Amino acid sequence: MGCDIHIYVERKNDNGVWEAILGANPWISTYKDWAEKDDIEGRKQYLLNRSIEIEKEEPKILEGWIYDGRNYNLFAILADVRNYYNVRPIDYPRGLPNDVSDVVKQESDDWNGDGHSHSYYTFEELMQFDWDNNYVENEGFVSEEVYKQFKETGNPYPCSKGVGGGNVEKVLNCEMDRIIKNKYPWEKEKSFYTIIKWKESYAEVAEGFLNNIKKYILDNNICDIKNYRIVFWFDN
Structure with a gap:
C-alpha cells in the first residue's frame, strides 16, 4: 500500500x-502545464477549462x-x-x-x-x-535501455524495487553488458533487468x-x- x-x-x-x-492550489498550474503540452485540441481545451474551474472554486487550499x-x-x-x-x-x-x-x-x-x-x-x-553533504545510497532494477543510459549519463531512472513476469529475467551487470553488445537469438523475446546502485545527495532527492x-x-x-x-x- x-x-x-x-x-x-x-x-x-x-x-x-x-x-x-x-496557499495557491497547485492543480491550477498543473492543469495549465498539461494543456500547454497537449497537442489534441479537445483534450487541451478540457484541461484549460479544468484549471479555470479550480481557480474559481478552490483557488487556495x-x-x-x-x-x-x-x-x-x-x-x-x-x-x-x-x-x-x-x-x-x-x-x-x-x-x-x-x-x-x-x-x-x-x-x-x-x-x-x-x-x-x-x-x-x-x-x-x-x-x-x-x-548537500548528506547522501542516500539507492538501488533498483533497470531495463537494458536504462542500464545503458545509466552507464552513459548517470541517470538511473526509471527504475524499480522489484521486477517480474513471464518474459522477465534478472541478470548480473556483466551479463547485461554482454546482452547489450551481443544478444543471442533465443534472448530476443526476453526482457532483461539488472540491479544498479547509485548515490544522491539529500539536496537532489x-x-x-x-x-x-x-x-x-x-x-x-x-x-x-x-x-x-x-x-x-x-x-x-
Whole structure:
C-alpha cells in the first residue's frame, strides 16, 4: 500500500500564536502545464477549462500546496518513514507541536488515528540543514535501455524495487553488458533487468520540496524564517 504525506504551513503571528496559511492550489498550474503540452485540441481545451474551474472554486487550499509529492526517500529524510535505504533522518518524528494551530490540529484529529509519524520543522531548520553533504545510497532494477543510459549519463531512472513476469529475467551487470553488445537469438523475446546502485545527495532527492519552500520565502520576502514551519504526517 502506498504512503502519502499531508503537509501544512504555519506562521507565528504578532501575538505569538501559530496560524495555518492557505496557499495557491497547485492543480491550477498543473492543469495549465498539461494543456500547454497537449497537442489534441479537445483534450487541451478540457484541461484549460479544468484549471479555470479550480481557480474559481478552490483557488487556495490548506493542505499540500507547498508539496504533495510521493517521494519515499524524502519521507525517510524528514521522519524515517518508508526508509528502505538506511537514510539518516534530519530527526525522528516529533509529534504535533504543542502550540499547533487549531485548524491543523483538527485536520490531524479528522484522521482518527490513521495518520502517523507526525512531525514539524521550522523553515530555519530546513534552510540550515546540510542537504548537500548528506547522501542516500539507492538501488533498483533497470531495463537494458536504462542500464545503458545509466552507464552513459548517470541517470538511473526509471527504475524499480522489484521486477517480474513471464518474459522477465534478472541478470548480473556483466551479463547485461554482454546482452547489450551481443544478444543471442533465443534472448530476443526476453526482457532483461539488472540491479544498479547509485548515490544522491539529500539536496537532489528533495529538490522539488526545497525549491517550493525557497520560492515561497523569496516570493513573500520572508526574513524571519524561524517563525514559519511545516507540520506534517503520513498515511498508508
